[in-house]
Amino acid sequence: MDGNVKEQIEQLRRVLNEHNYNYYVLNSPTISDKEFDVMLRKLQDLEAAHPEFYDPYSPTQRVGSDITQGFKQVVHERPMLSLGNSYSIEEVEDFLRRAQNGLGGEKSEIVGELKFDGTSISLTYEHGRLVRAVTRGDGTQGDDVTNNIVTIRSIPLQLNPGNWPDKFEVRGEVLLPWANFEQLNRERQFNEEPLFANPRNAAAGTLKLQKSSEVARRGLDAVFYFLLGESLPYPDHYRNMKAVGEWGLKVSPQMTVLHSIDEVHRFITYWDVERKKLPVATDGLVFKINDLAQQQELGFTAKSPRWAIAYKFAPERECTKLQSVSWEVGRTGVITPVANLSPVLLSGTIVKRASLHNADIIESLDIHTGDMLYVEKGGEIIPKIVGVNNKMRQSDAVPVKFVTHCPACGTPLVRIEGEAAWVCPNKYHCPPQIAGRIEHFVGRHMMDIDGIGEEMAKDLYDYGLVENIADLYDLRVEDLLMIDRLGIKSAERIVNGIKKSLEVPYEKVVFALSIPNVGETTAKILARASGSIDNLMAMKAEDLASINEVGPIIADSIIEYFADELNQEIIRRLKDAGVQFESKVSQSSNLSNKLDGKKIVISGVFAKHSRDEYKMLIEHNGGKNVGSISKNTDFVLAGENMGPAKLEKANALGIKIINEDEFLAMISD
Numbered sequence: 001m002d003g004n005v006k007e008q009i010e011q012l013r014r015v016l017n018e019h020n021y022n023y024y025v026l027n028s029p030t031i032s033d034k035e036f037d038v039m040l041r042k043l044q045d046l047e048a049a050h051p052e053f054y055d056p057y058s059p060t061q062r063v064g065s066d067i068t069q070g071f072k073q074v075v076h077e078r079p080m081l082s083l084g085n086s087y088s089i090e091e092v093e094d095f096l097r098r099a100q101n102g103l104g105g106e107k108s109e110i111v112g113e114l115k116f117d118g119t120s121i122s123l124t125y126e127h128g129r130l131v132r133a134v135t136r137g138d139g140t141q142g143d144d145v146t147n148n149i150v151t152i153r154s155i156p157l158q159l160n161p162g163n164w165p166d167k168f169e170v171r172g173e174v175l176l177p178w179a180n181f182e183q184l185n186r187e188r189q190f191n192e193e194p195l196f197a198n199p200r201n202a203a204a205g206t207l208k209l210q211k212s213s214e215v216a217r218r219g220l221d222a223v224f225y226f227l228l229g230e231s232l233p234y235p236d237h238y239r240n241m242k243a244v245g246e247w248g249l250k251v252s253p254q255m256t257v258l259h260s261i262d263e264v265h266r267f268i269t270y271w272d273v274e275r276k277k278l279p280v281a282t283d284g285l286v287f288k289i290n291d292l293a294q295q296q297e298l299g300f301t302a303k304s305p306r307w308a309i310a311y312k313f314a315p316e317r318e319c320t321k322l323q324s325v326s327w328e329v330g331r332t333g334v335i336t337p338v339a340n341l342s343p344v345l346l347s348g349t350i351v352k353r354a355s356l357h358n359a360d361i362i363e364s365l366d367i368h369t370g371d372m373l374y375v376e377k378g379g380e381i382i383p384k385i386v387g388v389n390n391k392m393r394q395s396d397a398v399p400v401k402f403v404t405h406c407p408a409c410g411t412p413l414v415r416i417e418g419e420a421a422w423v424c425p426n427k428y429h430c431p432p433q434i435a436g437r438i439e440h441f442v443g444r445h446m447m448d449i450d451g452i453g454e455e456m457a458k459d460l461y462d463y464g465l466v467e468n469i470a471d472l473y474d475l476r477v478e479d480l481l482m483i484d485r486l487g488i489k490s491a492e493r494i495v496n497g498i499k500k501s502l503e504v505p506y507e508k509v510v511f512a513l514s515i516p517n518v519g520e521t522t523a524k525i526l527a528r529a530s531g532s533i534d535n536l537m538a539m540k541a542e543d544l545a546s547i548n549e550v551g552p553i554i555a556d557s558i559i560e561y562f563a564d565e566l567n568q569e570i571i572r573r574l575k576d577a578g579v580q581f582e583s584k585v586s587q588s589s590n591l592s593n594k595l596d597g598k599k600i601v602i603s604g605v606f607a608k609h610s611r612d613e614y615k616m617l618i619e620h621n622g623g624k625n626v627g628s629i630s631k632n633t634d635f636v637l638a639g640e641n642m643g644p645a646k647l648e649k650a651n652a653l654g655i656k657i658i659n660e661d662e663f664l665a666m667i668s669d
C-alpha cells in the first residue's frame, strides 16, 4: 500500500514540477490553474497523511510557511562584485577599446543583455538540486534566504536532465514584475503602510521577509545572467547561459551576441525604447566579453570585472504644461498640492498628475500658472516635478499661491511650527478627513472588514450611508443595495464582515479610531497600559505622557480627541454595538495566541531560559507542551544536545526543528 502511495506522491511531484516550469519559465501553461490546484491539494493531503515521505524539494514546499526565520550568514565562495557604469555610447566604446588593448588587440564577441533592476541572488546547485540561495550582502557574505527563494515558482528545485556540472553557482536578479509591484503598493496604500518607491526596493524587502508565506503571496520572479563553477559546459558565456535555460532556470531571452560597435549601438538604441514595454523594471544594459578565456585574461579590478560594463539609461524626462493645481485633504488634514498636467507619456505610463508636496517646494521651484514643467521618472515610480522651463513662461503668468482655507470645508489652514505642511484643523467635521477615517477604520491592520476597500469606503460616505465609523454598525443589507454596483452577495459579505469585526481585539480598535499621532505601535502601548477605553478616556495628559514612548504631543492629541463631543458619541455607539473596548490580555494570563493549538516538544539544554520557563511561555501563548514526537507534533523547540532518538524521529516525520532564538522571535511582537 505504502509503495503505491510513494509512487503516487512521486508522480504528482514530477507532474507538478513540469507544470510549474511550463507556467513560470516558459509562460505557456498546458493546464488550468484550477486543475493545478486540485493536483497540488491532492499531493498536500498525501504528504500530510504520510510524513515519512517528506521531501523539502516537493512542490508543496513552495507555498511558504508562517514560521519566523532568522537568516544565517553565508560567505560567498567567490565574491559578488558589481559592474562599472557608463552613461553614453562613447563610454561603452572606451570600455571595448580598453578590453581589446588588454587582449593584445585580439577581437572579441560581445554579449548584450538587459540590466534587470531587482536584487541580486546567488543559487548553488549540487547534483541538480537547489541547495542554497544567498543574497549579495556586502559582496563577501550574504543572508541565506533559501526558504524564501523556494517560493519563487520559476526557480527549479530540481533541474531538468542536462549537461550541468555536479556543483555550480548561478547568479541572477530577483524581480517583482510591474503588475505585482503595483498591486502590492495598492494594498499597502490601503493599509496605510509605507509604499515601495520602486520594484527593486520591493523585491529586496520581500526577500528579507520573515514569513515565507507572505513572500509566496507577493509573486517574485527571477532571471539569471552569470554561471560560475569549474568545468562549465561551454567555453563562452552565451552558450552557457542558453544551457542554464535548458536546465530549467529563466534566462533573459533578449541576450544577443554582437560583433561590432555598430551592433552595440543598434542594441542600445533599440532597448532604450523597447524596454518600456517589458513586464519588469530595467535600469540599463550590460555588455560582456563572450569568451571565457578572454574574460579570464582581462580579470577583475577590486570592485568589478574588466570584461563587463553596465550602460545606464538616462532617467526619462518630459516637459509638459501645468493646467491647474488641486489641493487634496488627507485623513490627518494635511493639504497636498497636486499638479494637473497635460498628459504625457513617461516610462510606459501616461502621467497626468504629480505631487507638488508642500508650500516650500512650490516656492523653491517658483512655479507660475500655465508653466511648462519638467517631469522625471527615474528609479522612483512616482513622477517628480524637477524644474520649470522659464523661457516658456507666459506674460500673464502669476506665481502659484498656496491656499489659505481648506478647499473642502473652508476652515482657515494652520501651519504646524517647524513643519512644511499646512493642515486643516477642523479634524472631526471636515468631509475628506471623515471619509479618510472610515477608510482607515476598515483596513486590514485595523478592523479588517471584509468587502470594504478604498472605493467602497468612499461610496459609503458619498451615498450618505456612513457619516462616521459608528454608522457602519447600523448598516443593513437593504441599505447597501442603494449603491449601484453592489449585488446582494457583496452586500451580505460586507454586513457579515462588519459583524465579524466585533471580535477584533481592543488594541487594534485603538489604532482603528484614527486618534491623531497614534500609529499602530502607540495604539498597542496605549491599549496595554489602559486595559480599557474607559480607563484611557479618564487618563490625564500627565498620566499619558508618563507611559513609555508616549510624549507630550501624543498625549495632547489623545486628550483633544476624547474631549470632542462627536468622538464621545461615536465611542458610545461603538460600545453599544459590541466593539471590543477592553483588553483581553490583562484579564487572562495569556500573552498572545501566537501558538494557538500548536503541539510543541521541548528537547535539549537552553541558554536563554530554563525548560520550565519555555513550558510556561508555550502555554501562555496558546500552545501545548507535549512529551513525545508524533506526526501531530507541530515543531520541536531544540536546545543544545537534543536527544539523538528525538532528532531522528523528527527528521523521519518531517517535523520542523527550531532553536530558542527562532522560538522567541515567533512569540514576540
Ligand code: IVH
Residues within 6 Å of the ligand: 081, 082, 083, 113, 114, 115, 116, 117, 119, 120, 172, 173, 225, 226, 286, 304, 305, 308, 310
Ligand atoms: S553581470 C561580476 N548581468 O547589476 C558582475 N548583472 O550593477 C556580474 N544586474 O550586481 C553581474 N542585470 O545585481 C549582470 N544582465 C546582467 C544584470 C546584472 C542586472 C545587476 C546585478 C549586479 C548589478 C551591478
